[in-house]
Amino acid sequence: MDNSPTALFENYDEDFKQLLASLKGKLEGDVKQLKGEQRKAALKKVSDELDEAEEIVAQMEVELPSMPTSIRQTYHQRLQTSKQALDKVKKVLRDVRNEGQRAELLSGPGFPNADDPYTDDPDSYSARTRLLAGTERIADGTDRLKNAQRIAMETEDVGADILRNLRGQREQIEHTRDTLTQADSSIDRAAGTLKKMIFKMYQQKFLSAAIIAVLVILIILVLWSKLRG
Template identity: 85%
Template sequence: MDNSPTALFENYDEDFKQLVASLKGKLEGDVKTLKGEQKKAALKKVSEELDEAEEIIAQMEVELPSMPLSIRQTYTTRLRTSKEALDKVKKTLRDVRQESARSELLSGPGYPNRDDPYSDDPDPSAFSARTRLLQGTETLQDGSRRLENAQRIALETEDVGADILRNLRGQREQIEHTRDTLVQADSSIDRAAGTLKKMIFKMYQQKFVSAGIIAILVVLILIVLWSKLR
């Protein structure tokens, strides 16, 4: 399996596209046909899948700096496009939630029946306050989900950083071990060079001794020959 940054980015991008396509299909089709608790459950499921999509985006961002500079700009543009697609899905989800909240207000207790011509008009200020309250609650929930997602990504990034530090520590120990080995090898080479110099010195010494002995023998032979010829 190819674990290069480019291959991982491509895998994340493929998963992201499938997830976004699924979210669009639910928001534009299935969710609109549901009502009540079923619709709330479907919207909650969509929110969870949105968190998953944001996590995939975060993983794509992690892989981006490790890519070669020659192709990084291309993948940066693709990442920006994916973020824009995710923002559009988020906006669609907000619109669906607001529409769902308005529908609940219109059909909830205390709101007059539009089909009843004798019903009283609603209190506009109460309607507006309740709408703002629902929107504020939704914003708070969305912020909480973002904070949880950011914390999860931070923890994962911390784990990645710890792994990198452990790898660097191991590499430093290997380098130090290699350096010690080189120092020992250098010492061995120095000792071998000293031994070799001693051997060379002894070799020349033996040559000089041998030459002296030969010279003495030649002189003795010459003396013997001279004495016989005299």
């Protein structure tokens, strides 16, 4: 089994596509046709599958930094496409939930004319207006929450990149320190060898001077003995 980052990404991507197709099918078909507890159960299943899809996308993002630089950009674009598709499904789910909540409220006992858009009852119109305004506020709050979550995730990614860079710099510093330590040891050995060479040089000079002195003395003695004879 190929466990390379590219192969794992492809496997995650295939699982994500199948799960995304299942989510779209439920949201466009099953959920809209169901009511009551069956609808709630179907929405719960969709929410669970959506969480699973988010986990798959997160795993795809984890594998991305380990890929070769030459292909990383291509897979990064595919990851962004998957994220955009996931965001669209989230929006559809949010709209479906809002429609369901609106339908339940408007069909309640407090809205006798809720199904009649042309009613002249001011109480019904005011209640419907407040309901729509409240629904819009909920949707706006959800969007702001999603944006805050996205910013937090982007900030986390930036922090992770900084930590990886710092880790790489630390490894470089440690490597440089080890190199300097080895260089210091080599310099110490070279200095010791040079001292020995200098000592031997002076020793040889002393021996040479002594030999020359002996030879000079012998020459003088020979000349002196010949002059006397």
